[in-house]
Amino acid sequence: MTRAFNFAAGPATLPLEVLQQAQAEMLEWQGTGCSVMEVSHRGKQFEACNAEAEQDLRDLLAIPSNYKVLFLQGGASMQWAQFLFNLCGSNPNGDYILTGEWTNRAVAEARKLLPLWGGSVNIVASSEDRNYSYIPDEGSWKRRKDANFLHICSNETIQGLEYNFIPEQLGDVTLVADMSSHIVSRPVDVSRYGLIYAGAQKNIGPAGITIVIVRDDLIGKARPDTPRMFDYKLMADNHSLLNTPPTFGIYLAGLVFKWLKRQGGVEAIERKNIAKAELLYGYLDSQDFYYAPVEKGSRSRMNVPFRLKDESLNAKFLAETEAAGLVALKGHKAVGGMRASIYNAMPMEGVQALVAFMRDFAARNG
């Protein structure tokens, strides 16, 4: 068995200990005589597993008791519509900040639905002018006081941008954040947000679960045409077990949360993530064979796009990294170049190996 250092943006690398435990329990789980995939979601073992995963996430992020935690399906992409159905019962006006691929897709969904419901979409700020290489300064934002919500993507996976601040509260406007690619990588003041959502397949577990954290006064007011399975209130009342949930995914997310607690929680993992990011960005800024296109102050600790000055070497770089066991470094086609995703489960050794390779590659090809 040869494990690679896997820099994929998601689905992404998982902690080896977690995979080993899942492997050991694959044929029999907790004395049930069955795999965790084979037991009823209504049985006491799985209900306990589900409740424990929720509690561990609450502990890790210090989620206040007036917030519901939901384990849903469909990915962040489903939430682009689902949160609109839930939040826009009376006011279908949404403010959005455009910072790259994911916010553009969220806006596309809102531009489809909100006008049909008598509302509108307002682009508060955009960094399209410089190819989504920065988070627009809050002072320049043109927000609506009577918007229902302000939507941000607090870490743009493809462009490699990350907010280093939380937007100010404006009147009753609900702050909504897509945190898919940096949730549980750092502490977050949940109380500043009305709604947080995140696909699991970066920092939490396998693809197929979506985390929703929502303040309880925002639920129970969904539009009348909301599909039952979309309704946060129904899901919350049923502890995410309104229908059969993705049981294996919840189990695996639970193992990741336990692993994260063993690492010392999100404060400790943040220190490691800072050290990994500093090592990689520090190297990128120290030479001129490669460069990082994202402006300082907006750079993501999780997703690090970089480019070779001589792009004709891209194919060679990718072939040699793969051969060296440093995999999935090709950048997203919307951006080009390279991207190293260095989520919680990427050890410092992986980043060190990448930097050592890059240094050597530059020496041989510079």
Place this chain on the structure above:
Amino acid sequence: MTRAFNFAAGPATLPLEVLQQAQAEMLEWQGTGCSVMEVSHRGKQFEACNAEAEQDLRDLLAIPSNYKVLFLQGGASMQWAQFLFNLCGSNPNGDYILTGEWTNRAVAEARKLLPLWGGSVNIVASSEDRNYSYIPDEGSWKRRKDANFLHICSNETIQGLEYNFIPEQLGDVTLVADMSSHIVSRPVDVSRYGLIYAGAQKNIGPAGITIVIVRDDLIGKARPDTPRMFDYKLMADNHSLLNTPPTFGIYLAGLVFKWLKRQGGVEAIERKNIAKAELLYGYLDSQDFYYAPVEKGSRSRMNVPFRLKDESLNAKFLAETEAAGLVALKGHKAVGGMRASIYNAMPMEGVQALVAFMRDFAARNG
């Protein structure tokens, strides 16, 4: 490791060979240096895995080429709304047949949405009068010629009913079937249906994938307020990879399809399923300590509800079966008594062990 015979209704028992392969590949899959959970859904390995799972399902059910096969999320419960958004672009009138818990829930969703869209729900037939113990005779159905669709659940998991016929075509009315709990347990003439959907967690794989098989002339006509992630056309155009799919679930479903092909396909598995069902129903009808509440001619081969004449023995029966490694026999609370779900992955030996235990229990307690 002690594997039980697991009679759970879903999530349900999986083929041991499939779990063993998943276990062996848990840390490294196909030479990628990663688990299948950790690789990109856009990479060539996973795209091939996804395409092969689709092709194997097409082979197993002889799905005509003018049908799309989609791997979605959210379970059958999500489809109750999703298929309405897709099919009811112009005609929001749905006919339903009520045969138990699952059809009642599908109708609840339609009663919520169709009137808001200017349409209505018509109950064509119901077996509520005799506690959902039979499939209503087709001669008694009151269908609408101008309905958009007729919806059936061709196997009611909780009540244990199964259609032994396909409803007649009426004008242009699209036949829609929830086949969650008996898909790939028998051959099916897909061409008689416009839309088939099924949660995976009975006969196909882990919870968290939903199979949709839809005739291609029915897609691309969704309502304007359809969430993008609900749109069968967008999903079909992207081979179910519109966003990150539940990769591990698709992989595991693919392993189950391969296993099913090794068993000889759905014709061969049907013979085994008939033999298992005949053994269990034959025993139930041969004595009077237990009885099967479902009327002959409507009995499911997959889900076999049964009751003890003396219900005061229920707790003892359940405790002793659990101790004997015959697990998850408790009936759904809506029905009571016992239920043995004997899906494809339940070997004949499991049914033989159950019948032997029941015979012995009756002798000791009769």
